[in-house]
Amino acid sequence: xxxxxxxxxxxxxxxxxxxxxxxxxxxxxxxFAINLMASPGAGKTSLITRTVEPLxxxxxxxxxxxxxxxxxxxxxxxxxxxxxxxxxxxxACHLDAAMLQRALPQLPLEELDLIIVENVGNLICxxxxxxxxxxxxxxxxxxxxxxxxxxxPPMYRGVDGLVLNKMDVLAAFEFDVGYFRRGVExxxxxxAFFPLSCKTGEGLDAWLxxxxxxVREHVPGDTGANR
Amino acid sequence: MxxxxxxITQSLLEIALRHAERAGARRIAxxxxxxxxxxxxxxxxxxxxxxxISQGTxxxxxxxxxxxxxxxxxxxxxxxxxxxxxxxxxxxxxGEKRVVAAGGDDFRLESIEVE
Numbered sequence: 001x002x003x004x005x006x007x008x009x010x011x012x013x014x015x016x017x018x019x020x021x022x023x024x025x026x027x028x029x030x031x032f033a034i035n036l037m038a039s040p041g042a043g044k045t046s047l048i049t050r051t052v053e054p055l056x057x058x059x060x061x062x063x064x065x066x067x068x069x070x071x072x073x074x075x076x077x078x079x080x081x082x083x084x085x086x087x088x089x090x091x092a093c094h095l096d097a098a099m100l101q102r103a104l105p106q107l108p109l110e111e112l113d114l115i116i117v118e119n120v121g122n123l124i125c126x127x128x129x130x131x132x133x134x135x136x137x138x139x140x141x142x143x144x145x146x147x148x149x150x151x152x153p154p155m156y157r158g159v160d161g162l163v164l165n166k167m168d169v170l171a172a173f174e175f176d177v178g179y180f181r182r183g184v185e186x187x188x189x190x191x192a193f194f195p196l197s198c199k200t201g202e203g204l205d206a207w208l209x210x211x212x213x214x215v216r217e218h219v220p221g222d223t224g225a226n227r
Numbered sequence: 228m229x230x231x232x233x234x235i236t237q238s239l240l241e242i243a244l245r246h247a248e249r250a251g252a253r254r255i256a257x258x259x260x261x262x263x264x265x266x267x268x269x270x271x272x273x274x275x276x277x278x279x280i281s282q283g284t285x286x287x288x289x290x291x292x293x294x295x296x297x298x299x300x301x302x303x304x305x306x307x308x309x310x311x312x313x314x315x316x317x318x319x320x321x322g323e324k325r326v327v328a329a330g331g332d333d334f335r336l337e338s339i340e341v342e
Contacts, residue, residue, distance in 0.1 A: 125231035
């Protein structure tokens with residue numbers, strides 16, 4: 001005879017608990033962390049370079065780089081002379097809270113203000129896995145097309161900021177920024193939006209101003225969104 | 228095959244075994260999952276992974292049942308609710324483009340059926 005046992009548990013509850021522990025660990029040492037997600041080639045590493053350069057005078061910055069197998073991106077980030085840890089996901093298409101938990105002790109947390117986490121390049125998987133960071137940002141890019149919010153809605157839901165990179169090539173693509181933004185607005189009303197170009201530097205100021213404000217105004221322990 | 232389904236399947240097995248043990252079950256026959264279209268893309272490879280990783284446990288050969296909850300949008304103009312269609316989010320009733328998500332965020336194991 002079969003008996004139905006109610007469970008009603010979030011499928012990734014174990015990961016969510018680890019994420020909460022990461023968050024507490026970061027708050028204890030007053031470090032602000034952001035998670036950058038994007039499809040491959042959207043410009044995660046470029047944006048990190050473009051962000052670290054102007055902000056490194058104000059904040060002590062470290063980086064965590066998730067990659068399936070290589071250390072190319074981590075090498076590029078470490079070349080800037082900031083503490084950087086590579087997480088080799090061993091084939092997994094996303095970072096999860098356990099991976100970040102193992103990476104954090106490898107950074108000099110007491111000596112940092114900001115950690116930038118570069119997630120694995122993927123527009124499907126990372127959305128479900130909380131890491132325990134304070135903010136998540138999605139980087140889209142013009143060549144990917146303006147229909148992405150309609151095709152990959154989960155990625156646009158749980159983020160706090162959206163960068164639209166490669167605005168310098170907008171004229172060469174049939175990319176309707178209005179159509180793109182309407183889709184985003186449905187999924188995530190009021191989402192902070194930064195059209196920019198890592199290549200020309202256009203639009204970077206607004207992104208940097210937002211990030212600077214988020215880091216400065218963050219109150220450790222203020223739970224807010226656990227990303 | 229996207230690998231996040233493997234992580235999801237491992238998490239499912241852990242939750243199901245924990246609740247089955249608490250209920251004193253001998254065998255898990257079925258898992259009832261509720262997956263919203265706006266939460267995560269979870270495909271049939273979960274069953275594939277399940278058949279492998281549940282071997283040798285009391286959840287071996289359990290059936291995974293997916294209740295898929297469509298993404299639901301609500302029009303801010305006329306209040307009409309309608310499912311996500313993948314092309315445009317405009318309201319099919321009045322054409323209004325200001326709409327908000329109103330359902331499809333589910334991502335949980337609702338219940339298990341045990342013997």
